[in-house]
Amino acid sequence: VSSVKGIPMDVRGRFRRDEDSVHTGRRRVLRGAGAAIALPFLPPLGRRAIAAEATAKRFVTFFFGNGMPPSYSAPGFESPVLKPLAAFAPKISLIRGINNKSAPSGAGHPHARGSSAFAIGYANPSIETAGQKSLDVAAYEAWKPPTALSSLAASLWWWSEDIVRNTHSWQGPGRPNPGITRPLALFQRLFGEAGPAAPAGSPEEAKLLRQRRMSRSVLDAVVDGYKSITSEASGYSPAVRATLSNHFEAVRSLERRAIAIEMGSAGAPASCQAPKPPPDLAPQQTCSRGCDTKGSRGGHDAGGGANKSSNWDEVWPLLSDLFVMALRCDIARTGNLTCTAAGDRYNFAGQGTNVHDLAHAWRPGGENGFDQSVTWLMGRLAYFLKGMDDPAFTLPEGGTLLDNTPVLIGTEVGDPAPHSFSNLTFMLAGGKLFKPGAYDFGNKMSEVDLYSTVSRALGIADKFGDQRHFTDYLAGVV
Amino acid sequence: MGPPPAAAPATGQRLTDRQYANVLVDLFGVDVHDEVAKLPLDPKVEGFRNAASALLPSDLRIEGYASLAQQVAGKVDWTKVSAGEGLCTDFGDACEKGFVAKLGRRLFRRPLSDAQIARFSRVFAVVKGEGEPFATAAGLVASALLQSPEFLYRLEKPGKVDDFDLASRLAFLFWNSVPDDALLDAAEKGQLSGDALTAQSKRLLGDARAKRALRDYVDDWLDAERLLRTSRDPELFPQFTGALASEMREEIHQLFDRVVWKDQQSLLEVLRSDKTTVSPGLAALYGLPANGGEQSLAGMTARQGLLTQAGILTLTSVGGAGSSIVDRGVFLVRNFLCEEIPEPPSNVPELPPAMKGQSERDRLAQHRADPACGACHNRIDPLGLAFETYDAIGRFQAMDETGNKLTGAGTLKVGNDEIPYSNAREFIAALSKSPAIAECMVKKFAQYTFARPLASTDEAIVKDLGHKFADAGHRYQDLLTSIAQSAWARTAGVNP
Numbered sequence: 001v002s003s004v005k006g007i008p009m010d011v012r013g014r015f016r017r018d019e020d021s022v023h024t025g026r027r028r029v030l031r032g033a034g035a036a037i038a039l040p041f042l043p044p045l046g047r048r049a050i051a052a053e054a055t056a057k058r059f060v061t062f063f064f065g066n067g068m069p070p071s072y073s074a075p076g077f078e079s080p081v082l083k084p085l086a087a088f089a090p091k092i093s094l095i096r097g098i099n100n101k102s103a104p105s106g107a108g109h110p111h112a113r114g115s116s117a118f119a120i121g122y123a124n125p126s127i128e129t130a131g132q133k134s135l136d137v138a139a140y141e142a143w144k145p146p147t148a149l150s151s152l153a154a155s156l157w158w159w160s161e162d163i164v165r166n167t168h169s170w171q172g173p174g175r176p177n178p179g180i181t182r183p184l185a186l187f188q189r190l191f192g193e194a195g196p197a198a199p200a201g202s203p204e205e206a207k208l209l210r211q212r213r214m215s216r217s218v219l220d221a222v223v224d225g226y227k228s229i230t231s232e233a234s235g236y237s238p239a240v241r242a243t244l245s246n247h248f249e250a251v252r253s254l255e256r257r258a259i260a261i262e263m264g265s266a267g268a269p270a271s272c273q274a275p276k277p278p279p280d281l282a283p284q285q286t287c288s289r290g291c292d293t294k295g296s297r298g299g300h301d302a303g304g305g306a307n308k309s310s311n312w313d314e315v316w317p318l319l320s321d322l323f324v325m326a327l328r329c330d331i332a333r334t335g336n337l338t339c340t341a342a343g344d345r346y347n348f349a350g351q352g353t354n355v356h357d358l359a360h361a362w363r364p365g366g367e368n369g370f371d372q373s374v375t376w377l378m379g380r381l382a383y384f385l386k387g388m389d390d391p392a393f394t395l396p397e398g399g400t401l402l403d404n405t406p407v408l409i410g411t412e413v414g415d416p417a418p419h420s421f422s423n424l425t426f427m428l429a430g431g432k433l434f435k436p437g438a439y440d441f442g443n444k445m446s447e448v449d450l451y452s453t454v455s456r457a458l459g460i461a462d463k464f465g466d467q468r469h470f471t472d473y474l475a476g477v478v
Numbered sequence: 479m480g481p482p483p484a485a486a487p488a489t490g491q492r493l494t495d496r497q498y499a500n501v502l503v504d505l506f507g508v509d510v511h512d513e514v515a516k517l518p519l520d521p522k523v524e525g526f527r528n529a530a531s532a533l534l535p536s537d538l539r540i541e542g543y544a545s546l547a548q549q550v551a552g553k554v555d556w557t558k559v560s561a562g563e564g565l566c567t568d569f570g571d572a573c574e575k576g577f578v579a580k581l582g583r584r585l586f587r588r589p590l591s592d593a594q595i596a597r598f599s600r601v602f603a604v605v606k607g608e609g610e611p612f613a614t615a616a617g618l619v620a621s622a623l624l625q626s627p628e629f630l631y632r633l634e635k636p637g638k639v640d641d642f643d644l645a646s647r648l649a650f651l652f653w654n655s656v657p658d659d660a661l662l663d664a665a666e667k668g669q670l671s672g673d674a675l676t677a678q679s680k681r682l683l684g685d686a687r688a689k690r691a692l693r694d695y696v697d698d699w700l701d702a703e704r705l706l707r708t709s710r711d712p713e714l715f716p717q718f719t720g721a722l723a724s725e726m727r728e729e730i731h732q733l734f735d736r737v738v739w740k741d742q743q744s745l746l747e748v749l750r751s752d753k754t755t756v757s758p759g760l761a762a763l764y765g766l767p768a769n770g771g772e773q774s775l776a777g778m779t780a781r782q783g784l785l786t787q788a789g790i791l792t793l794t795s796v797g798g799a800g801s802s803i804v805d806r807g808v809f810l811v812r813n814f815l816c817e818e819i820p821e822p823p824s825n826v827p828e829l830p831p832a833m834k835g836q837s838e839r840d841r842l843a844q845h846r847a848d849p850a851c852g853a854c855h856n857r858i859d860p861l862g863l864a865f866e867t868y869d870a871i872g873r874f875q876a877m878d879e880t881g882n883k884l885t886g887a888g889t890l891k892v893g894n895d896e897i898p899y900s901n902a903r904e905f906i907a908a909l910s911k912s913p914a915i916a917e918c919m920v921k922k923f924a925q926y927t928f929a930r931p932l933a934s935t936d937e938a939i940v941k942d943l944g945h946k947f948a949d950a951g952h953r954y955q956d957l958l959t960s961i962a963q964s965a966w967a968r969t970a971g972v973n974p
Contacts, residue, residue: 109821128523128532150537163521163534176536178518185516189541210608214618217604219544221622224597229627237636239973240490243535244627247492250540251625353831 055397058333058405059139059431059458060323061119062384063168064377065111065160065340066359067416070096072374073425076438081375084382085427088389090436091402093428093477097441098450100421101469103412106131108162110419111343114412116164119336121448121465127162130170135408135451135464137171140334142460150253152326152335154186154319155179156283156312156380159345159356165412166341174246179338183278183318190322190331191274212258219255226251272329278318281311310346316380324387327401339380342412348372359416370416381409385429399432406431408454426450433457434477441474449474481933482972485964487647488930489634489971491530494520496694498546498630500655504687505584506620508553510546517542524931525812525922526698530974531930540625547624551617560616568612574602577616578623586628587649587656588642589666598622634971641665644967651927652682652958654691675967679959689739692954693731699922700813702730705789710871717759718792718871725757726789726872733784744952745919749783749910752776763788763873779901780867780874785810786902788872795870801838801878802870804829804855807862810909815861816918819854837882839866863888864905916952920944927961930972939965 072081073096077089085092102120106113108127116124122131133141136151153169155178160166169177180186198204226248228234230241316339326332340346345354348369353361355373362370388402395404409427414420423443428434434457448465453474455464463470482488493501499511517539523529557567563580566573578598582590598619605615623629632650634643645665649657657665664670664678682688697703705727710718732755737747752775761770764781775781784790794809795802811817829845832838842859846852867886869875877883887900890908897908909915920943925932932940943960950956961967 126531128521128529128534161519161521163518163532171537174534176518176534178536178538180538182516189538210610214601214605214608214610214614215548217601218547218618218622218625221597221601221619222625225594225626225628228593228597229633235635236633237490237973240631240633243490243492243974244631247535247540247627247630250535250537253537254540254544 056145056330056333056404057139057143057458058327058401059136059460060327060334060405060407061134061136061168061336062381062407062409063115063118063336063338063342064374064381064409064411065115065157065165065338065342065344066355066373067114067411067413067420068374068425069362069364069370069415070423070425071364072371081371082378084375084379085385088382088385088402088429091385091389091430093434093436094438095426095428095441095450095474095477096423096439097443097445098424098426099443099446100413100424101446101448102131102466103421103447108164109343110421111160111412112162112164114419114421115168115342117447118168118410118412119408119451120170121451121469123466124164125173127164129173129176130164130167131173132170132465133172133175134168134170134177134336135455135460136169136334136336137177138455138464139458139460143333145333147330147332148257149189149326149332150334151177152189152323152332153177153179153338154323154335155181155338155341156316156319157181157338157341157344158283159354160341160343165343166338168338169336171249172246174243175249177336179336180319182280182282183315183322184280186319186322187274187277190326190329216258219251219258222251223248223255272325272331278322281315281318283312283315317383320380320384321387324384324390324401327388327405328393337384339377348376362415362417364415388430402430403432404430406433406454406458428454428477439474439477445471445474453477481935482930483969484935485928485939485966485969486972487928487966487969488530488974489632490974491528491632491929492533492535492630493632494528494533496527496697497650497654500653500687500690500694501585502546502550504653504655504658506550506554506559508550510549513546513549524925526926528698528926528929529931533974543625543630547621550624551621554617554620556613556616556620560612569602569606569615573612574599574615578619581620582623583662584656584659585623586626587646587662594628637970639968639970641668641670643971644670647967648678648682648962651961652679652691653685653687654694655687675962676959679962683955683958689735692734692738695923695926696731696734697727698926700730700790701793702727702789704793708792710792715871717763722757722759722763722871723789723792725760726787726792729754729756729760729787730784730789733787738954742953742955745954745957746910746916746952747783749785749906749915751783754781754787760788763871765874779903782903782906785865785906786868786872791865791868791872792870794865795868795872801832801866801868801884803838803842803862803866804858805862806865807858807860810861811858813922814909814918815912815914816921817857817914819858822854823850832878832880832882834880834882837866837878837880837884839863839884840882860888860890861909864899864902867902916948917944919952920947920957923957924961927966930974 072079073094076094077083077086100114100117102123103113103117106116106123107125112127113124116130119135120130120132124131140151151169155166157166163176163178167176167178169179171177180189198208226244229236230245230248234241320337323335323337343356345356347354355370358368358370358373361368385402388405389400391400394400397404407429409429410424414423414425424447446469448467448469449471451464452470456462456473457478495514495517499514502508502510518536520527521532523532560567560577565576565580575595578595579590582594582598601619601622602615605618627633632646642665645657645661649655649661661678664674670678705723708723733748733751736753736755737743737751738745753772754775755772756764756766756770758768758770761768761773766773780786794806808819811819829841832841842855846855846859864886867875867884875884885900886902889896889898890905892908892912899905899908921932921940924936924940924943943957943964946960947957
């Protein structure tokens with residue numbers, strides 16, 4: 001795995017020392033580029049981390065931007081582009097020839113339309129929102145797991161600010177669950193900002209409890225405000241009340257979390273100790289001195305990318321490891337991980353054209369360097385799968401986390417040059433439920449067929465997505 | 479859903495991140511701009527980040543608000559605040575309700591109802607019961623107010639725009655923030671029409687918050703803030719540091735500051751200004767005296783006004799290299815001429831980079847020969863050719879990276895005239911003749927003010943504002959004042 005190759009040693013070194021000071025136990029070692037490099041994040045958890053029931057269901061979606069030309073996936077994992085995934089081939093169903101039928105009638109640019117249909121199967125009504133809730137959220141709602149977080153989203157992206165292009169977890173129309181982009185923010189969401197728990201009966205604990213009760217009174221006042229304003233009696237228009245209802249739902253979710261913390265059921269299990277926080281890195285592109293944390297939210301121009309001077313190779317392992325940790329620690333069981341947004345523009349070292357424009361200029365049989373970015377993305381995916389598939393961490397029900405967590409992997413278009421919604425490539429990794437192997441549905445099956453297949457197999461719902469585009473369940477995959 | 483009623487601003491929009499941060503500075507002197515920057519980015523819709531329809535809530539954002547409110551509660555000396563307002567500072571009905579009413583009115587932009595006051599007074603009871611002091615309770619009440627819908631959303635009831643609604647609209651228009659006590663008092667007394675409204679407009683314009691609001695607008699309209707998130711390949715552009723990017727943005731703001739506030743000139747002057755205020759780093763980039771500061775550009779063919787500023791040229795160099803003729807042309811078409819240019823069809827091959835003997839200009843000439851491409855590029859390219867002589871950080875370049883000579887010459891069609899130009903200065907002189915620029919400035923500002931994309935129903939008010947803008951010598955101040963006195967002020971809001 002070359003993902004750690006470009007990490008500046010000073011930053012890495014500092015971070016590793018931090019980690020060492022906390023965790024003296026055994027550390028995972030990743031072999032790559034001839035050197036053994038410690039995974040920056042995964043602490044020595046052992047088997048006890050997940051206290052959850054043996055039948056815990058998990059589900060993750062993984063999105064990457066700018067499409068995958070059908071020819072890249074045609075040779076299966078022999079393909080140079082998919083080669084980073086070869087080690088996981090026995091655990092992946094490679095699903096080719098899917099026709100994205102809901103995307104064409106969506107709103108906005110084709111990247112937005114394709115992207116907003118991913119793991120949703122409905123056209124987006126506007127550039128500002130997806131058309132329905134996403135599969136990860138539906139899974140969370142169907143299973144109602146006793147986790148501290150609902151569906152967890154983390155995302156590395158740069159240029160494509162349209163929310164439907166960089167957000168792939170939706171709680172419903174108008175309710176994005178945007179991916180956290182900064183590793184430190186993700187860490188704080190998983191482990192909170194608070195220090196170690198106070199011993200029972202201590203004055204510190206009494207103080208903590210006092211603070212919680214007071215915070216609750218604040219939240220109560222806030223909740224009352226939303227209740228009052230979203231009621232018909234408030235006199236506000238239905239549209240405004242609908243917007244505020246969405247906000248209210250988010251406040252409710254905050255409230256649920258607060259209650260869970262009070263009940264002592266939220267957060268990581270005691271056996272899953274928080275490591276030291278990661279460095280506060282914001283994803284950066286080509287960046288010379290002085291632009292350290294300011295590019296915190298993407299929206300960058302195409303100044304550079306996954307090249308030697310961007311910090312993506314440093315940020316991605318942190319995001320990915322934290323995401324894996326959330327699953328290991330049973331802080332969340334569903335989520336989305338996004339590695340670059342639909343239509344994202346960034347340059348690879350040595351390439352004068354950004355990957356989006358390369359995608360458009362790409363022609364079958366005439367490689368122009370676009371394969372480098374897709375190969376790099378598959379490398380990031382492989383890094384995530386490797387974390388999920390760590391044999392040192394097995395679940396009570398047997399197998400690695402990956403063996404027990406289906407991961408639906410996809411992108412917004414097939415052949416990117418014409419923004420083709422035909423012949424899309426998806427993958428289903430892990431999860432025992434699906435049969436590994438290569439499938440080609442010849443563009444005769446839709447993305448709704450795929451999502452329905454996944455949804456039914458996972459016990460979320462028998463059908464998922466816009467049923468006008470449903471033909472049948474995918475044969476042979478389950 | 480039909481088109482929105484003419485002049486109706488979107489209502490029910492969440493505060494933008496910029497507005498949220500402004501309010502905390504204005505009311506509490508707490509600067510959370512950097513913290514707010516960590517919330518999910520407000521998306522751009524048709525050029526602006528304040529479109530009501532796109533300001534969606536999410537769990538992440540709501541947790542961010544909770545955390546921000548908590549931080550603010552902890553940063554302010556609430557006893558001092560209460561005492562400074564002439565309020566008592568101990569538990570008890572009078573102090574508690576007084577505090578909620580006073581602070582609530584500022585944050586909610588109207589007096590609180592008894593039910594609202596009761597809602598927040600309960601926090602006092604809980605805190606008192608925990609044995610904590612009044613100041614802690616006051617901070618927690620502030621935290622609750624800051625997370626409440628009446629603060630976070632610009633709520634107006636359907637139907638009539640009341641004086642408090644208007645006070646808010648005016649405050650966000652002039653200050654991009656909440657009303658101050660004086661404006662709320664005027665609303666309470668019903669003194670927001672006729673001469674009183676004119677006087678208020680004048681007062682608001684004279685405040686430092688108006689200067690900040692113009693900066694906010696320029697950051698949004700021209701995307702100047704994006705410079706802070708822009709980088710360049712350090713091998714190609716070692717001098718492009720975060721500091722220089724920040725200085726580029728500041729140069730843009732200084733230009734608007736001088737034209738609008740100091741010299742009180744026409745807004746069009748930003749295009750033609752022969753003065754600029756630069757850092758030493760930018761002075762070096764332009765070949766100006768090393769100390770920087772305010773400098774004259776008279777006599778320089780390569781520099782004049784906004785469009786030749788390194789910041790704008792950097793922002794419009796989307797590929798980060800080359801001459802960026804198309805991107806710079808599109809920037810002018812969209813932001814200064816308000817013409818609609820569609821995205822290129824997806825099957826158009828990318829323009830190959832310049833090569834020896836064939837500059838970007840030459841490539842584009844071939845491209846335009848194809849009628850399918852020419853339809854848009856005949857419009858775009860003449861607006862960008864003048865800027866081929868600037869590189870990706872706005873330095874003047876007489877040759878491209880492959881050694882082709884660059885001229886920056888072209889012909890611009892303005893109305894029925896074909897005006898030839900041989901450099902950026904001549905181009906700017908030609909472009910300035912276009913009446914579309916002033917009209918576009920009005921359209922852009924109206925879109926921003928209405929917090930929604932304009933519709934055909936808005937044509938009349940935009941046209942009317944345009945006449946007034948022209949009559950007043952295209953001054954920003956007068957544009958704001960005429961918006962304040964237009965139908966906008968009393969037209970019921972439209973749902974996002």
